[in-house]
Amino acid sequence: MGPTAGFKDYVRYRKAQGYNWVNVIAAFPNWMTDGRPWHLVMDDSAHTTVRSAWLEYGTGSAKNMDNEGGRPFFFPGRVPGYEMVFPNVDSINPEYFKYIDRKIDYFSANGFIPFIEVSRRDAGLCWYKYYGWPGSYARFIEYIWARYQANSDVLSPIHLDIIDETVSPADYTAAIHEVFRKFGPPPFGTLLSANANPSTLENWGDSSWVTLQQIGNMREHNNYWYLTEIYNLKDPKPALNGEPYYAGYKDDRGPGAANYKLGATGGSKLDNAFVRSGIYGSFLSGGLAGHVYGAEGIWGADIEPSAPTHMWDAFQWHSGAEMQYLRTFAFSIGTRYQDLVPIADLVSPNKTHIILGYRGWAYCARTPDKDIFLAYFEEECPQSQIRGARLNSVYKAEWFNPRDGTWQNVGEGTLLSSKIGIIMLPGFPDDED
Template identity: 25%
Template sequence: MRERGLFSNSERLASIAEPVLSRDTCSMSIQRRAGAHRICRTRKRSKIRDDKAISQVRRGWTVSKRFALYVRRDKGDGILHPEPKISHLRLLRCAALAVFGGFAMAIHGAQVERWSIHEISLFSRENYGNPYRDVVVSAVFTGPDGVKITREAFWCGGNGWKVRFAPTAAGKWIWRTVCSNPRDSGLHARTGDLICVEHAGCNPIYLHGFPRIANDRRHFAYNDGTPFFWLGDTHWQMPDTEMVNECNHPEHAGRTCAFGGQFQHLLSDRSQKGFNVYQTYPSATAGHWWTAKYTLVDPRRFNEVFDLQMNRLASEGFVIALGVGHFNSSLSIPQEDLCRWARYLVARYGAHPVVWITCQEMNAPEEMAGKPFNRLSVWKAVAETISACDGYKHPHSAHQWVVDASTRPLGREPWHTWFALQGGHRNSGLTPQSRYQGYYEFVPARPMIEAEAMYEMVDCGGVNSTDDARRAAWKAMLCGCAGYTYGAAGVWALKLDDSDERWKEYNHAIKSWCEGMALPGSAQMTVLRNFFIDLEWTNLTPRFQDPSWSEWVDPERCVLATAGNRLYVAYFYGSTSRGALRKMDPSTAYRARWFNPRTGEYLAEIRPEVNPANGTWAIPEKPDGNDWTLVVGMISGGSGRARSP
């Protein structure tokens, strides 16, 4: 059927998310007044009219001068009841919130920006004992050139389901739903269409598309091929702990947080510093996700917290590296229920800019101290479920335990497309070059991300210092990683204030997330990002102590990557930088400079020109005992795009 609605093609309104109107599950249905009798035949509902024009809610979005609004509320008994008291002001506020949230209503001919989220609301005509488990609904979207994307619907409370879809190409898209219960005319064989237009703003995801594996299989790129430099921040269990309506940062003590909440405050800081990935997962065992443990979800926290967080991250241009739980959940949640949980999360957030990490530490040992510790087979089934339900085929990995490429290996699975490595913390030491080399040489090649190493001021076998955090990042990048995920005490796992004892054995070195947010390592990640982007980092190849490229006095702590023999980048975090570069072009002059990874400043040139006799140049001692980066690039001649600043 064609979606009936109040608005013509030029009169569009964003859908209103369920939590906007109340903390109970509710839904809104806007219909043509002439067709309202069709909708209201089965149940009388309250009608609210507003004869005033509401225009220019956002440029290009207008609301008809006369419309009828029906509001239905689920009070927990499975029945939708009238909600007659909604003021015009509240209605306008809800409409504005929905519009600025970036969601388009499921109306025939609605215009949706490319790669942004379009939400379709469906309402069942039959009752289900367990709507989370007893019925499956999906929609097939057909776009330009016949491209098809299947998206599953998710139950959002009462008799409501939603489908979220992000169009990947400009033009007309048509959709049709399929329900496992074909007798339910509210969910089965529903049809509609939309018009996808190009993004008019500056959100990099909406401009360039979802991240994918780059053609060189070593890096990530946006869908249009634009390189994507991964700079992540760790927020384990963000949907469980981070607050969207409260903030206790001392800078606004006694006053309302200008950002809206602790989550938004922290996100603003990370955005300003150039981070573009949030690495997180919900705790699948937390009670607030469930009405009946592991068999029936409670949509309220999704509606009130998780959705807001995911939508805000997408609107800020962030990619979400999303898992579905911690590895030890496999011991307490039956495989069937854990797979259904994963399926629900894919349905709910698979149209967001996500990459999958399956869970935290997926290949942890099966036993520890003689007791069950993990069930890897369960997590592989979960990963297969994620892959089967993901209509976009987002990059998919598994956050790993601290292991080399040959220990409980992952990578041969059909769903696995990149490595989410864990170097570990003080109890593991910095990842040796040989371990990175093992993953880099994996066949077929795939990107590596150092997804957990030396979280700043976290105590794991000793408190990781700022120097530890910085060194781990630079070493990972010059050992071939496509980006880096940073972590900070009080942020990686939220510490609300000094009395918060969650994860206290790890977070005791700081007082709260406010202090963790301001640790100097996060600003030094900005230095790292800017350095590599300026150097056209996708041309670099790690050399892993290959004697044909270099010779070092301290080979493990001297890390080299090159772009052919045109550009050499070496990082020194030991006591000496003594050694030599090789394979340089003896017919070409090079420029050599020291770069300070703590401040982002270059020192003066080591000398006006470096002329490598016989293709070899002896490296002078670094400026002081701190870590330093040496950049040596051709001044003229040679070939290729690599250069030195």
């Protein structure tokens, strides 16, 4: 794994680690390394965003997003002064999508479910102002969905990582409703979702088009609760954390970027622990549909010599290999993981006053019959108790090591609940999570 690694190498690498899902954005209409800044804003009264792209390191310009078939749309476009930056999004280049087809087919052949989002939010404002919204955007949604809905995948109308430099969630809803009105929903029951901030529930409500809920982009442990909110809906849908803390996350492109300061050095012991907080904290907060792993260098496909983190290095960080142990943890109780109810307050204490962090908090989920409890303790958690257990009962008790997926008995392998259903936990086997 190094600078010569290609698409198939990365797919095979993750397949060997047990991965089965990959996030895909089908088209970045307004991104290319063209000598202009990666962040382009019009000099109008609204300061309309033309693009807010990932950085092509060493150039100051936008990440190049063409493929062997060219760009996803033809030029020139209609945005005044930016005709060669923002394309004619009513004129699709099918050659570009033929090469996307090949990648989707390769994912499918290797057991991956692609989560395909039609576009990223920074194209929204110019699309809205200079093309026929919602009709134009609805046609592109349908183009992508019709092209890929016969695959085993999950589809999305938009990558809405932040609600900034874009149109509103309601504007995207108008385009989705136009798709449903003209073409109907995906005919094979394909799940619909979106990368959201902080959740698809908050962005689109509890009776929307969404059939697979997501949280994301607000990364710290205070935000795993959004999964619990989804779980507790009257009509809940499956949910996962689609953009948690990314290993080594910094995004230090400069002004206009996240410039994240709450993370750790990628590949370090502390960074691995922060990633595990997202994995297990999200799962036990209601993210029973799975979990998405990301890392600095990977999310931006950084291969440039001057990039601070190269994607082939980030792929080899141990936190990525540790993702497979979530399956070990969840399936330790077989299909009964589907019965788990997230209730963090079953662990006491379970929180500190540090809400923007990844240390000192605990999470718990329990089956309704009180037979099974699964809990997770971040680093720096104090010795705790479990409450809400069956009265005067004996529980089999094991510690799980999320670094290698192994189990060991707690003491002699059992713990007793009190006459009021409290289980006093012994000290942790080490000072890690």
